[in-house]
Amino acid sequence: MRCPYCRTPLTEHSAECPSCRLTLDRAASLLGPVPRMTPVVGDLAGVFRQRGKKKLRQAINRLEWNFPQVHFHILAHAFSSEHPFDLNVFWFFNCGALSGEHEKAGKNHTVLLALDPIQSKSSIMVGYGLEPFLSAEALDHILELAGPAWSKRDWIRGTLEVIEGIERLLESSAISVAVGFGLSPLVIAPSRDY
Secondary structure: EEOOOOOOEOOOOOOOOOOOOOHHHHHHHHHOOOOOOOOOEEEEEOOOOOOHHHHHHHHHHHHHHOOOOOOOEEOOOOOOOOOOOEEEEEEEHHHHOOOOOOOOHHHHOEEOOOEEOOOOOOEEEEEEOOOOOHHHHHHHHHHHHHHHHOOOOOOOHHHHHHHHHHHHHHHHHHHHHHHHHHOOOOOOOOOOOO
16 A cells, blocks of 8 residues: 555555554544445445446456455545545545454455546545455456446446456465365366256
């Protein structure tokens, strides 16, 4: 992870950024209270229609079915342009009650897709438990692929592309880990006599 303010590399145990001294408490005091969000699909910007939200929830349910340890959230919101976009996303990720108390540090498998339709910005933030499997470069590439749909204000299509891209990355990582440990990447159901 990098500091959301100055981009200095951080570890999951960094109490503060060694360069700019940013902490979560400082970010929270700077940005104020976190807006209340509907779980899973928080559309504070009003860009998703009801039928589109249903499609998004279905795609997220499929991803979470295949990867039950992962929790995926979407936040469409007009963030303050007074502060860096990544700082706003960091603040919401950590203060928005997206993860439980037992999901800290390497146990955090949360994914947040943040969209700001006013500033035309997006970001994907993942918990420390997913960082080894979802590189920043791969996440940036997924956002680039969704960009054309979002530039046409097709928020649903672009967001579905992000969800599918994350799912493909997780599948690829799972296969790589299985092969690395000499395991079969395929799950074979036990045979049964009937």
